[in-house]
Structures are given as C-alpha cells and as structure tokens.
Amino acid sequence: MKWSSGLVLLALLVISAACSLPGTQVGQNSTQEVPRPELAASSTAQATVTSSPDPDIPVTEAPAIAPTLKPPDAEGPTAGICQGPPEGELVVITIRPDVPEPRCIQAYRHQRLVMINGTDVEVQARLAGFEVTLQSGEEGTFDKALGEYLQPGAHFLQTTSPGTGGELILLDQ
Secondary structure (H helix, E strand, C coil): CCCCHHHHHHHHHHHHHHHCCCCCCCCCCCCEECCCHHHHCCCCCCCEEECCCCCCCCEEECCCCCCCCECCCECCCCCCCCECCCCCCEEEEEECCCCCECCEEEECCCCEEEEEECCCCCEEEEECCEEEEECCCCEEECCCCHHHCECCEEEECEECCCCCCCEEEECCC
C-alpha cells in the first residue's frame, strides 16, 4: 500500500502534537504542575486548513494555545487584615496547625511563592495547579512567577494540614 505525502505529513503533525503536551516536573522540594483542562484546549480556538502536496487531502494546522490564568477565588481579602507585599522576589507563607503565618499576604506578579511546613506532619499545598509536598520543617518554592498562572485578586491556598493554607492577594502591578 502506497502512502501519500499528505497522510504522512498529517500523521507526523498528530504525533508531534501528542509529544508536546504539558508534562510534569517532579522532585523533592519542587513544584509539580497538575494538568488542567483549561490549558489543554481553548473554546475559541479555530483550526486552519492549508494546501497540501496532494490537492485531495487538506492539511490541518493546530491552533496556538495560550495558557489560561486562574481567576481569583474572591474579589477581595476574606481574612480581614492582609499583610502588604514583601520586598524582593519571594513571598513566604508558613503553614501552621491552626492559622497560617501570615493568614493573608499581598504579592506582586513577578514574585514567587515559598511555602514552609511549620507543622509536625507531612503537608501538601496546592495553588492553581501547582502542588508541593513538604515534610515537617521543610520549605518548597513554586517555580513560576505568580503572574504567570494567576489573575489579580484573592487566591486561597489549599493544604492537607489540620489548618488552612492562607490567602494570597495578587496585585495588578
């Protein structure tokens, strides 16, 4: 059976697209990106058809998919008083058995999040598809700047500890 060059090209495009799907980064004290449906497809994406070497077989090109930023969980802080943004590149939240420290913190788009486990048990912390597992006393840094995956507004950190993960207010700056 003879394969036309258009079918071979189409098969290569499908294989190439499958190989470039988002993966995960796994390692101790590092974050792991959890696949999210909104990153895998766009409701407004349109495929375009171009000409192929064989005029009877159209070649479909996959649309470029822009990452989606997680919308805020609330319009403003729900924790009451919220600590101002720290200077520098890092925003640090310590998970405690009852209330995190600080309970609420503001941050700039260029800053990255550091979680510290201030409990005596293993804790998993999650924010917008990123997850870090921390042993007692351990800290983990989220690899991307907050503005790369969050929209401005109030975001709640989820944890497996007996307490809560706190609240992060991303400023629009």
